[in-house]
Amino acid sequence: MKIAVVIPCYKVRSHVLQVLEAIPDTVERVYAVDDCCPDHSGDFIESHCQDPRVRVLRNPVNLGVGGAVISGYREALKDDMDIIVKVDGDGQMDPRLIPYFARPITRGRADYTKGNRFYRHESLRGMPKVRLIGNALLSFLTKLSCGYWSLMDPTNGYTAIHAQVLRELPLDKLETRYFFETDMLFRLNTVRAVVRDIPMDALYADEVSGLNVRKIxxxxxxKHLSRLARRYAYNYWLRDFNIGSLYSLMGSLLVVAGGLFGLGHWLSSVIQQTPATSGTVMLASLPILVGTQLLIAFLHHDISSTPQDPLHPQLTPHPVSP
Structure with missing residues (x-):
């Protein structure tokens, strides 16, 4: 299969040449996307890189990392590439791992692969504690909103995707900035694509993150809440109606009914200064307990429904890119 690499370039002049030099010979095309970089990364690459595989793309305005990757994706589809790998240009991602990211796709075991810096304990030693805690929380939110329960490190941007699966995604609707990787997982779940984690080490150099945690x-x-609601509505009410739909509906109704009943009687007992009877307490707690069990059953059903059969072997080759 023909492998292409997309490298978003924004203020990466100090690292991008080393990244380009380390790209394996198995890669056929490299798309370096100058995302309206104030340092003119595109000109810098063209002046200093002699690799014939490298092609510089330029966005007229800054579109963010997601927008830069999408620009590279579109060119790779036009050039009829089979697997498209995304590597950052800041030196945090080892290009020598590209074959490992492509291997599950070439062997028909996955449609999309992504890096996981949490797989090995040793690889976490260099990760700042703030990033470690933040990534753990984001991983749980992403499991809920995107439905890939076996994945960790959702913000990891080292990814690979089969071109046939990429053509099934609405590229014009994808998030273009920091939520890009998570939105990709959400869109992949809607088409039932198989996603696998690839263990990798965390590398940190002298780069400065532009991510403002309080702001984002x-x-x-x-956005996580929005994706969760859309995935639930689509998978359990529009596309299909299954036992998980009943678990979630009945569980939610029982928990809400028991909670409202108990709250109403608790307020009444406070106002009247009379304790609630044991029967009233049981009538309030029993629906909550049963409803909670049903919601746990729904969660188990959702976890077991994670896509397992790769999508791209089932797709008809598309000779014309969108």
Whole structure:
């Protein structure tokens, strides 16, 4: 299969040449995307890189890392590439791992692979504690909103995807900035693509993250909630109606009914200063307990419904890119 690499380039002049030099010979094309970089990364690469595989793309305006990757994706599809790997240009991702990211796809075991810096304990020693805790929390939120329960490190941008699966995704609707990787997982789940983690080490150099945690935290929470609601509605009510639909519906109704009943009687007992009877307490707690068990059963059903059969072997080759 023909492998292409997309490298978003924004303020990466100090590392990008080393990244380009380390790309394996098995890669056929390299798309370095100058995302309206103030350092003119595209000109710098063209002046200093002699690798004939490297092609510089330029975005007229800054589109963010997601927008830069999408630009590279579109060119790779036009050039009829089979597997497209995304590698950052800041030196945090070892290009020598590209064959390991492509291997599960070439062997028909996955449609999309992504890096996981949490797989080995030794690889976490260089990770700042703030990033470690933040990634753990984001991983749980992503499991809920995207439905890939076996994955960790959702913000890891070292990825590979089969071109046939990429053509099934609405590239014009993907998030273009920091939520890009998570939105990719959400879109992949809607088409039932198989995603696998690839163990990798965390590398940190002298780069400075432009991520403002306080600023993006409310935005991330809102977007995760939106994806969770859309995935639930699509998978359990629009595309299919199954036992998980009943578990979630009955469980939610029982928990809400028991909670409202108990709250109402608790307020009444406080106002009237009379303790609630044991029967009233049981009538409030029993629906909550049963409803909680049903919601746990729904969660188990959702985990067991994670896609297992790769999508791309089932797709008809598309000779014309979108």
């Amino acid at each position: 935290l409310p935005e991330f929470a809102r």
